[in-house]
Amino acid sequence: MAGPLEQFDIHPVGGTAQLGGFDVSFTNASLWMVITVAAITLFVVGGMRQRALVPGRWQSMVELSYNFVSDIVKENVGKKGNDYFPFIFSLFMFVLMGNLLGLLPYSFTVTSHLAVTFAFAAFIFVGTIIIGLMRHSTHFFSMFLPPKTPVPLIPIIVLIEVISFLSRPVTLSVRLFANMTAGHILLKVFAGFVVSLGAAGGLLSILSVVPLVMNVALTALELIVAVVQAYVFALLTSVYLNDAVNLSH
Amino acid sequence: MAKDGADDDLKAEDLAERLRALEARRDKRLGRERGEDGNDDEGRKGLARAYKVAIELVAGVAVGTFMGYWLDKWLGTSPLFLVALFALGTAAGFLNVARSTGMLAPPRSLDPAETVERGSDNEKKPGES
Numbered sequence: 001m002a003g004p005l006e007q008f009d010i011h012p013v014g015g016t017a018q019l020g021g022f023d024v025s026f027t028n029a030s031l032w033m034v035i036t037v038a039a040i041t042l043f044v045v046g047g048m049r050q051r052a053l054v055p056g057r058w059q060s061m062v063e064l065s066y067n068f069v070s071d072i073v074k075e076n077v078g079k080k081g082n083d084y085f086p087f088i089f090s091l092f093m094f095v096l097m098g099n100l101l102g103l104l105p106y107s108f109t110v111t112s113h114l115a116v117t118f119a120f121a122a123f124i125f126v127g128t129i130i131i132g133l134m135r136h137s138t139h140f141f142s143m144f145l146p147p148k149t150p151v152p153l154i155p156i157i158v159l160i161e162v163i164s165f166l167s168r169p170v171t172l173s174v175r176l177f178a179n180m181t182a183g184h185i186l187l188k189v190f191a192g193f194v195v196s197l198g199a200a201g202g203l204l205s206i207l208s209v210v211p212l213v214m215n216v217a218l219t220a221l222e223l224i225v226a227v228v229q230a231y232v233f234a235l236l237t238s239v240y241l242n243d244a245v246n247l248s249h
Numbered sequence: 250m251a252k253d254g255a256d257d258d259l260k261a262e263d264l265a266e267r268l269r270a271l272e273a274r275r276d277k278r279l280g281r282e283r284g285e286d287g288n289d290d291e292g293r294k295g296l297a298r299a300y301k302v303a304i305e306l307v308a309g310v311a312v313g314t315f316m317g318y319w320l321d322k323w324l325g326t327s328p329l330f331l332v333a334l335f336a337l338g339t340a341a342g343f344l345n346v347a348r349s350t351g352m353l354a355p356p357r358s359l360d361p362a363e364t365v366e367r368g369s370d371n372e373k374k375p376g377e378s
Binding site: 156159160161163164166167170171174175178179228 | 300305312316344
């Protein structure tokens, strides 16, 4: 029987490839990322194909997602955040679709790998620094010094603020990765209980219904987690962007 | 015509009243349902919050320790920076926790002009983050 961690294995799909000493094979992770992007494109383009004034069900779903992200950006960054809306919308849709597709049987959860989530977080982190420097030049660094700090404390406070700032990409990526990984391991472990109890025979076979019921409940919970984590990811990106754009820190 | 209009108005009012009554009934039912499994929901939210706080705290400590480790390796001053930045990282971790739970508002910008500019194009209160 497959172990609970086997679902996270990465293996090449259709042969390996090398480029400059690096392994650039097209893996199952790449495949599911392509599927995620294709699903988002199908969802958004297909939903908006009619452009009805009174939207149907499908168009309504697309418009709801648009409004949802638009509200996050407006509330957290303000008018200046409009420039970054396309990025945050793409990010939200990718994380959401990746999380949801990962719940399908036999699928691969792209967001359950720290390499993927940290790549996102690092990109956002470096991006916000560049945006902050472009908009405020060196004044951007004033966010590391809270106003009215007593002079003797300045070196320590600045260091603490810098470490706190540097820990942002870590919290952003680890939160998404940990939530997805933990949930999927839990699902697999309970599914394993169903199989091993069912195979035990006799009274134990009847008991295998218990983990099965638990798995149904966990799947519902995972559905919530998938959406909530995509929301949190987009929300935190907006909050970090706000610090760079409006320098509220 | 006029009579028809009045009739429509009456119907609309009737409908609004019925809608209100229906919504009140639904809220009452949902409220009771929420009360029944409220504990479960509360537990899930508590767990999510605990996750969040733990990650914030650990991230601060980890980043500080990581920086200290590499500074020591680079400058050959082991274990000076490791110890110092571990302590500062812990402080940063607590700062993260305090900010993420809303116990501590993020500091505001020093420049008053910045605040005014921000206030004008952003309805958001500068204190929240």
